Amino acid sequence: MKLIGPFKQIVTLADLPLRGKLSDEQLQVITDGGIVVNDGKIQNIGNFEVLKSENQNIETETIEGEQIVFPGFVDAHTHICFGGNRANDFAMRNAGKTYLEIAESGGGIWSSVQHTRNASEEELLRTLLERIGFLVSLGITTIEIKSGYGLDVENELKMLRIIKKAQEQTKAKLVPTCLSAHLKPRDFEGSNTEYLNYILTEILPKVKEEGLARRVDIFIEKSAFQPEESKDFLLKTKDLGFDITVHADQFTPGSSRIAVEVGAKSADHLEATIDEDIEFLAQSDTVATALPGASLGLGEKFTPARKLLDAGAIVAIASDWNPGSAPMGNLITQASILATFEKLTTAEVLAGMTFRAAYALGLEDIGKLETGKKADFVTFKTDNFQNVLYNQGSLNAEHVYIDGTQIH
Ligand code: NIG
Ligand code: FE
Secondary structure, three states: OEEEEEEEEEEOOOOOOOOOOOOHHHOOEEEEEEEEEEOOEEEEEEEHHHHHHHOOOOEEEEOOOOOEEEEOEEEOOOOOOOOOOOHHHHHHHHOOOOHHHHHHOOOOHHHHHHHHHHOOHHHHHHHHHHHHHHHHHHOEEEEEEEOOOOOOHHHHHHHHHHHHHHHHHOOOEEEEEEEEEOOOOOOOOOOHHHHHHHHHHHHHHHHHHOOOOOEEEEEEOOOOEOHHHHHHHHHHHHHOOOEEEEEEOOOOOOHHHHHHHOOOOEEEEOOOOOHHHHHHHHOOOOEEEEOHHHHHHHOOOOOOHHHHHHHOOOEEEOOOOOOOOOOOOOHHHHHHHHHHHHOOOHHHHHHHOOHHHHHHOOOOOOOOOOOOOEOOEEEEOOOOOHHHHHOOOOOOEEEEEEOOEEOO
8 A cells, every 4th residue: 555646636527427518627636635545456545645644654665746647548539550651641642632533542441451461460469569668658657559450350369469569568558359240352352242251251250259359340431341241240249248349430430320229339420420320329329439630641520529419429539540541549639629520628638538437348437537536647847736737748748557557
């Protein structure tokens, strides 16, 4: 058991509701606070001096200077296991080329598939760990990571096994997701339905057997998988015992409705979601995950986070870090920018990167700083928590704690 502090401010996010809009007055801020950690969990949280007098015999980890604390951030949507890069796609898009022209000239998801298939396991693991290190340095303690650049049994398993290996080498909490349904690979001989069936019969049983992922994702879009075949696939993956999540309404509306109908944990993207479907999402327990990094990478509009929150949806914010549409990877910068354009309160942004994102991943023991939760938190060297979003990602995290241990 140990007492960590004092902290100028601790923003606990305790007591905030899971869904809907939030005002900053609802934020619980403990001034001159401390955290008592026992066995990786928060035993007590409150005023540092009071905690100190109540716990006279325990070790104190003293914090120098003024620091503020948030729960560790959760990035609930990334594709950070990949080979190669797509800087040329980015340059061509900015020079006015269309998605199709880029794909035809050797870019797009398929090019990342080829680079990932050709990369050695050592190289993939090394670059994955580097990206995890970057996210941790931002204060992110839990990271969802998708497969989806392998697209056959051998390479999808290769990706998921590398994510599992990475978990052995980092204290960050990794949540793997099987995205074999990212795209029908060019070398698959058969229809979309046949490929989805191949995932169900050849890939997912092995994923399950080896315990490589408990979540399955699909990209429903004109250029990827169509609504009806996707719905059928998702219901079958659910029968196999997987949690499901969907890349929905990125360019074409309609698929968030499917995500809700099949009981997906989250529907991510939603840049093109129509008002009627915003209402539908808001009535459900499916988390609406905004991915501002994709909007910034592609020059597309932002997810209508304001409308979703006003309608009562559970809104998370994630980076979508991937080599194509979202190469930046800085969730804090992206969330700050989303807040400016969508008019989100600080409380809404913080909730979207913590307990609401954790809910999308099915994790209930993180995301808020209160007794019983894991002691995962991030500190910033500043005297006011508002400075973090105000600096739009340029204020670096000072320390990162996971399960009560300082790892950064
Ligand atoms: O979330 N939309 C589909 N998948 C990714 C992009 C992946 C890629 O371009 O490599 C996304 O934006
Ligand atoms: Fe994505």
